[in-house]
Amino acid sequence: MNQILEKSIFEYSREGRGAAAQQPPALVGAGAAAAHEAQSALPAALRRRSKPLLPEVSELDVVRHFTRLSQLNFSIDTNFYPLGSCTMKYNPKACNQYAMLPEFLARHPLAPDSQGQGFLSCMVELQEMLEEVTGMKAVSLNPMAGAQGEFAGVAMIRAYHHARGDLARNEIIVPEAAHGTNPATATMCGCVVREIPVDAEGDVDIAALEKAVGPHTAGIMLTNPSTLGVFERKIQEVARIVHGAGGLLYYDGANLNAILGKVRPGDMGFDVIHMNLHKTFSTPHGGGGPGAGAVGVSARLEPFLPVPVVGREGEAYRWLTEVDRPQSIGRLSAFMGNAGVLLRAYIYMRMLGRSGMSQVGEFATLNANYLLARLRAAGFDLAYPTRRASHEFIITLRRQAKELNVTAMDVAKRLLDYGFHAPTTYFPLLVPECLLIEPTETESRETLDAFVEAMVAILAETETDAAKLKGAPWTMPVRRLDDVRAAKQLELTWKPVNSAA
């Protein structure tokens, strides 16, 4: 990684400089006359008076600046990135290249269906493939991220109960280890959150669940394998209890990669699921998006799917809207969601094909269990030592924190010095001083071994040279950052240095 800090783009700025080739040509003739007419119709009160703070730089300045910034990042393309629950697998270049063909990029979202049969055929086939791998009856591709998929799912559960006149059901049950989006989503849907504990081996506490369900239960949100990195073994019993109480089951697809091609949420009894296409189907994470959070449902929830969805009509394809789906929970985006991301997922799924799809779950699981076995042998403590890893697992540094005052965060930061992105830290909140490690199926054994060697070296340092960890990272462009200052002395926009005071 580049260790030289890059100055702000605004520091390159010189009044009057610009990338001339990117500016539209001066208008002549009818265009110039129209410009004059339009300008004179524009009242002075509606005009901008001050110049916006955009840099005045050359094209080369821009290319060099942002290229240098990119070199200050860890990424999958440059580093092993075992960020648990995020499924940082290789993003095939073909998925990007063939989703960015000029016709796909130029297609306007309101272009008629007749001008998009190629694109729509990909979307229909994507819907059908997602139905097949999840065992659900129908899919909507609209949600633009996992959290929006969750929102759509819970909104559908609520709409379903309301449509039946079952108005009292406003409680969403979530296990205490759930991802923070689950309770946040339930709140956004106007529901009340009820948390239940998990047992010592990481399964849902069945007695607590039985006590929690009742006439107020709208549903339960579950991730399986759970956020603890283990498969929920009592899933059929959970389904029986929740369905028996009149509630529905929501599957958080954050960990779908673990079971792809091995077991399907629909077969486990789930009524609605969201998939993170940017995890399981390898669309890019993009430094924080775009994601895509397609939702799948059982037959009884199909009328409530967010619109538009693509339908087949004979040989042709068309968008189905509110007119076709009057019970829909509605629109979640101005158009139809993250179309370009969906194209990437489509290409990925076609390249994997039937056999490749089950290999994803198999090799993600093989890699996780291999890492688990090697780290256990190296002396790390597992959060759930009696369990198989799914596609990820948790180690806990509780012992080291207590005895040596070295935390999970210290280990995470030290890993950066060894050239590895840190695993997820301090999630799930349930396990103290934890690292959630997800290698994914696209990493080779050699990479996993190198990671183990780094972990072994760091474990040795905890005893011999703890200062190496407390002060880490040492080799990044910056040392550990002062988060408290960032939140207290807010500097949320760039200001010239001499005016900072």
Next chain:
Amino acid sequence: MAFIPHTEHDIREMLAVIGAPSIDALFDEIPAALRVQGLEGIPEAMSEMAIARLMSERARQDGRPLSFLGAGAYEHHIPSAVWAITTRGEFYSAYTPYQAEASQGTLQLIHEHQTMISSLTGMEVANASLYDGGSAVAEAALMAVRAHRKSKSLRILVPSTVNPNYRRVAVSTAGNQGLRFESVAYSRETGCIDPLALEALRGEDLAALVIQQPNFFGQLEDVDALTDWAHSAGMLVIAVVNPTSLAMLKPPGEWGTKGADICVGEGQPLGVPLSSGGPYFGFMTTRLEYVRAMPGRIVGRTVDLEGKRGYTLTLQAREQHIRRGKATSNICTNQGLLMTAATIYMSLLGPAGLAKVAESCMARTQQLQSALCRVRGVRAAFAGARFHESVLLLDRPAAAVLRSLEAQGILGGVDLSADYPELGPALLVCATETKTDDDIERFANALGVALQAARAA
């Protein structure tokens, strides 16, 4: 095995380390009855060569018609450098910058984005993006209700001049939390919010007024008067703006006496391809006093152990991974890569370039409107200033005219009959800087042909 590097030798040795007889044995905690038997509905794998051919065929099916569509998504020239840099693996395949020291590139870029978009909108702070323009309006409504210190009202005014799909997204997203979105009529003469209809609402307990500028029809609202009216009536003002237009138009932070309170918009015009509707990105800016009510990621500048400057995610106590059920929103992943493209686009265009794009859009639309209104049976719906869209009234049904234009290779605008039936046959047309004299002439000629055919039918 596509994208899986394991050799047979690797598999054997790895299983030996685990102490498992087979890969299948690793799934022994899953009840046998649940195991998948086969995925018959998934086709066989394709090589990259085969997928390249398939996708090229599908793309060809979509064609490349001459388009005058707008209505929330706009065709602009995108400099080559924008996506050449955006798709660099270090941006494309990184994730949310949780490990700040290993993500300074993304973090600094977001900080630069926050600076540019705050300045462009005339506000003090920005977040690192929301999903799109529609969802940004929904989040702004939720934020307004949270931020309003004097009113507990859940009622938001969304005039009929706001993009109808933005209203739909707001209803689907925020309706479950009890928010109510109420319409305000527009003037048939100006295509802007009817001041009398608004005045009739004075005295009601309302949380916020949404003002879209330019509005859905492309017309320019009297934003100063509207902002002052809303503030005097005890409401917050949510501005919905087109970022390109702001190179030329007064930014929301300067509307009226006090400025708008929250500003959102669709970021697509800033270097993001049309791509059938997404991925785009929503932007949101506000005053510093409301920053803790804002949803989404925010990057702050700070220092490291040695006092060197650096960037990190900040004010995370607002967010779902800390606050869980009490978070400002459930959003986590946003539209980072699109915000990246937009930041590069804004840097390449600069203040002068963006102003030239805005001026050129406005001129081309004026030119288009004049050319089309010379065609028999076509007239402009509204008087007054506009940006880069215009509503045209036709003397024949819009759907048939659009079909005829399509047959001539032209996408001639958006049919408004479903959302605005009172207008009669009406088209929303758009011309950006990408349109030439020839394009406009071609459209005018084709429209004449289409209307004549409709009259003959």
